Amino acid sequence: xxxxxxxxxxxxxxxxxxxxxxxxxxxxxxxxxxxxxxxxxxxxxxxxxxxxxxxxxxxxxxxxxxxxxxxxxxxxxxxxxxxxxxxxxxxxxxxxxxxxxxxxxxxxxxxxxxxxxxxxxxxxxxxxxxxxxxxxxxxxxxxxxxxxxxxxxxxxxxxxxxxxxxxxxxxxxxxxxxxxxxxxxxxxxxxxxxxxxxxxxxxxxxxxxxxxxxxxxxxxxxxxxxxxxxxxxxxxxxxxxxxxxxxxxxxxxxxxxxxxxxxxxxxxxxxxxxxxxxxxxxxxxxxxxxxxxxxxxxxxxxxxxxxxxxxxxxxxxxxxxxxxxxxxxxxxxxxxxxxxxxxxxxxxxxxxxxxxxxxxxxxxxxxxxxxxxxxxxxxxxxxxxxxxxxxxxxxxxxxxxxxxxxxxxxxxxxxxxxxxxxxxxxxxxxxxxxxxxxxxxxxxxxxxxxxxxxxxxxxxxxxxxxxxxxxxxxxxxxxxxxxxxxxxxxxxxx
Amino acid sequence: xxxxxxxxxxxxxxxxxxxxxxxxxxxxxxxxxxxxxxxxxxxxxxxxxxxxxxxxxxxxxxxxxxxxxxxxxxxxxxxxxxxxxxxxxxxxxxxxxxxxxxxxxxxxxxxxxxxxxxxxxxxxxxxxxxxxxxxxxxxxxxxxxxxxxxxxxxxxxxxxxxxxxxxxxxxxxxxxxxxxxxxxxxxxxxxxxxxxxxxxxxxxxxxxxxxxxxxxxxxxxxxxxxxxxxxxxxxxxxxxxxxxxxxxxxxxxxxxxxxxxxxx
Numbered sequence: 040x041x042x043x044x045x046x047x048x049x050x051x052x053x054x055x056x057x058x059x060x061x062x063x064x065x066x067x068x069x070x071x072x073x074x075x076x077x078x079x080x081x082x083x084x085x086x087x088x089x090x091x092x093x094x095x096x097x098x099x100x101x102x103x104x105x106x107x108x109x110x111x112x113x114x115x116x117x118x119x120x121x122x123x124x125x126x127x128x129x130x131x132x133x134x135x136x137x138x139x140x141x142x143x144x145x146x147x148x149x150x151x152x153x154x155x156x157x158x159x160x161x162x163x164x165x166x167x168x169x170x171x172x173x174x175x176x177x178x179x180x181x182x183x184x185x186x187x188x189x190x191x192x193x194x195x196x197x198x199x200x201x202x203x204x205x206x207x208x209x210x211x212x213x214x215x216x217x218x219x220x221x222x223x224x225x226x227x228x229x230x231x232x233x234x235x236x237x238x239x240x241x242x243x244x245x246x247x248x249x250x251x252x253x254x255x256x257x258x259x260x261x262x263x264x265x266x267x268x269x270x271x272x273x274x275x276x277x278x279x280x281x282x283x284x285x286x287x288x289x290x291x292x293x294x295x296x297x298x299x300x301x302x303x304x305x306x307x308x309x310x311x312x313x314x315x316x317x318x319x320x321x322x323x324x325x326x327x328x329x330x331x332x333x334x335x336x337x338x339x340x341x342x343x344x345x346x347x348x349x350x351x352x353x354x355x356x357x358x359x360x361x362x363x364x365x366x367x368x369x370x371x372x373x374x375x376x377x378x379x380x381x382x383x384x385x386x387x388x389x390x391x392x393x394x395x396x397x398x399x400x401x402x403x404x405x406x407x408x409x410x411x412x413x414x415x416x417x418x419x420x421x422x423x424x425x426x427x428x429x430x431x432x433x434x435x436x437x438x439x440x441x442x443x444x445x446x447x448x449x450x451x452x453x454x455x456x457x458x459x460x461x462x463x464x465x466x467x468x469x470x471x472x473x474x475x476x477x478x479x480x481x482x483x484x485x486x487x488x489x490x491x492x493x494x495x496x497x498x499x500x501x502x503x504x505x506x507x508x509x510x511x512x513x514x515x516x517x518x519x520x521x522x523x524x525x526x527x528x529x530x531x532x533x
Numbered sequence: 534x535x536x537x538x539x540x541x542x543x544x545x546x547x548x549x550x551x552x553x554x555x556x557x558x559x560x561x562x563x564x565x566x567x568x569x570x571x572x573x574x575x576x577x578x579x580x581x582x583x584x585x586x587x588x589x590x591x592x593x594x595x596x597x598x599x600x601x602x603x604x605x606x607x608x609x610x611x612x613x614x615x616x617x618x619x620x621x622x623x624x625x626x627x628x629x630x631x632x633x634x635x636x637x638x639x640x641x642x643x644x645x646x647x648x649x650x651x652x653x654x655x656x657x658x659x660x661x662x663x664x665x666x667x668x669x670x671x672x673x674x675x676x677x678x679x680x681x682x683x684x685x686x687x688x689x690x691x692x693x694x695x696x697x698x699x700x701x702x703x704x705x706x707x708x709x710x711x712x713x714x715x716x717x718x719x720x721x722x723x724x725x726x727x728x729x730x731x732x733x734x735x736x737x738x739x740x741x742x743x744x745x746x747x748x749x750x751x752x753x754x755x756x757x758x759x760x761x762x763x764x765x766x767x768x769x770x771x772x773x774x775x776x777x778x779x780x781x782x783x784x785x786x787x788x789x790x791x792x793x794x795x796x797x
Binding site for chain 2: 312313357446447448450451454455531
């Protein structure tokens with residue numbers, strides 16, 4: 040179906056004000072923050088979608104998806120637009136972006152049952168602000184909190200800075216509503232637990248718009264005790280010491296809301312006013328007073344156990360100040376774009392992976408060594424390091440952070456710099472048995488390793504796609520590898 | 534329309550060395566780079582070509598053959614022809630002689646406008662455009678911060694020059710030599726990765742003295758009235774580092790420092 044026919048048909052399904060064909064908006068909708076530099080330089084090399092459509096309810100989503108399914112039109116679900124892995128990037132000449140703009144209602148805040156129901160286009164910050172008024176919190180605080188919306192958070196299996204206490208979004212979602220490509224609307228009810236077969240919430244959580252469109256989410260909410268917060272920070276001799284301290288606290292059964300260990304390079308970037316060229320480990324204990332005190336004692340005991348690796352304690356006020364200024368707002372995003380337009384540089388990239396406690400330092404050291412010795416533009420790297428910021432009983436994540444001077448065309452930046460570095464990170468992670476993707480989602484730019492990530496379990500993922508999206512209209516190229524487009528759009532091999 | 538960008542290459546300061554004993558510039562092994570302002574002139578020409586693909590752009594430079602890869606990269610971003618004026622007997626020519634050599638080649642070709650950067654990393658480059666203009670008997674304006682693109686297709690163009698207290702607008706007839714500054718705002722694009730091995734040899738010509746026909750006494754050190762006696766790389770001054778704490782004394786120090794430097 041050609042573009043004009045698609046628009047004509049859309050006009051029969053929704054009103055004209057729900058269809059956006061503004062050129063600038065379509066340009067913006069053709070990619071996400073993965074291609075931030077090329078976007079800022081007006082050098083995006085992917086097709087723009089035909090239209091951005093704003094449905095107002097699940098029935099309209101159903102009608103649009105049915106139409107797209109029947110006519111094999113690619114659909115990219117969108118909410119919040121803070122994706123960083125190419126999940127919102129368009130690789131098809133005829134595509135519709137389905138945006139959650141009008142799904143903006145908080146349906147219910149139920150403090151008695153500790154849950155809240157929101158439509159998929161509700162920004163996390165809006166719900167958080169409402170909950171604070173009644174002494175509650177979402178417990179979810181990704182850096183994108185002021186901008187991100189619930190549909191996107193659930194679709195990408197997002198995680199927040201307080202995850203060690205509250206969990207990732209998968210631990211928070213109670214129930215939801217979603218629409219499949221054949222137009223079927225499913226509601227997963229809100230209950231405290233269920234054992235009626237496999238947990239079908241997880242078909243939706245993390246699907247990155249490749250199986251269905253999320254319209255509503257019910258999540259857990261938590262009592263908020265900001266007056267009890269305690270902060271701890273220490274300079275350490277190496278990142279391994281920091282990781283050992285994180286592990287000690289976790290395996291002893293404590294759950295600080297924040298538990299992080301930084302390499303020297305990354306610490307210098309975040310804590311310029313007190314890093315002293317050393318690694319840093321830091322914590323925040325949160326919750327009822329007794330729990331905070333017990334957690335604080337456990338942190339101090341863990342630090343004492345590894346005191347040979349501790350250089351000194353940091354003033355807790357400095358850690359608290361840093362946390363209070365951690366999230367990036369729309370202004371931060373706009374400022375970064377302005378800077379990218381003016382200079383051949385940006386604020387850098389990250390690649391997040393996970394593994395068990397034993398393996399994380401091995402992966403970290405292997406990656407740093409390979410990037411420094413194998414990457415042919417290693418001399419143009421201005422920053423390379425990492426931090427662990429989400430810990431679990433059996434392991435933690437590693438957030439590799441890197442930046443470089445950009446000495447190439449904006450269209451080539453990712454292939455010249457970011458992708459080769461990311462490739463090394465993914466290869467080393469998979470080699471040692473970790474997961475190549477801790478929380479940003481696979482998007483399009485790690486899809487070439489999806490099969491290796493899941494191994495024999497990829498069979499299950501593949502069958503889900505065949506069952507729910509047999510015509511492959513949902514977010515073509517995301518999660519499920521498309522070799523032709525990978526060659527064309529990632530490796531520039533036409 | 535034909536534009537000719539007269540460009541120069543200068544030693545990259547990162548690899549700039551000098552021989553302390555002989556006080557002479559060591560050119561051998563010195564990485565060369567395009568004079569930054571010339572890059573803006575080229576960037577402007579390529580910007581015009583984007584809007585008008587029929588526009589023909591030639592780059593002309595006098596340099597050793599070792600800059601060939603740099604000229605090839607300029608051809609890979611869309612310049613139609615590269616002319617490298619190069620011959621062993623031209624080596625050591627001063628600016629006036631270089632202007633005579635380039636002027637002789639430029640007299641032999643057609644063009645509407647010559648373009649170059651107004652300012653050079655190497656001070657000698659600054660003198661070249663006015664000297665060449667004098668030899669070609671055409672007008673030259675330096676310090677151009679913007680050009681009215683709409684006038685480019687007409688017989689006269691309007692250019693703006695930022696002067697000490699005002700912005701002056703000049704009208705020029707072709708042919709003329711235009712000296713642009715970075716304020717024109719069009720950077721020379723990088724070569725696309727997919728074009729980095731594009732064969733551009735057929736668009737590059739080397740003009741040596743067999744074409745220009747100078748006597749040996751007219752060029753090189755013998756034909757130059759000025760001679761370089763000594764060259765030294767500028768040493769960078771390193772500011773003294775002082776680390777202060779986040780206590781009130783440290784904050785006051787930083788505040789006073791910023792005030793002294795007029796940031797506050």
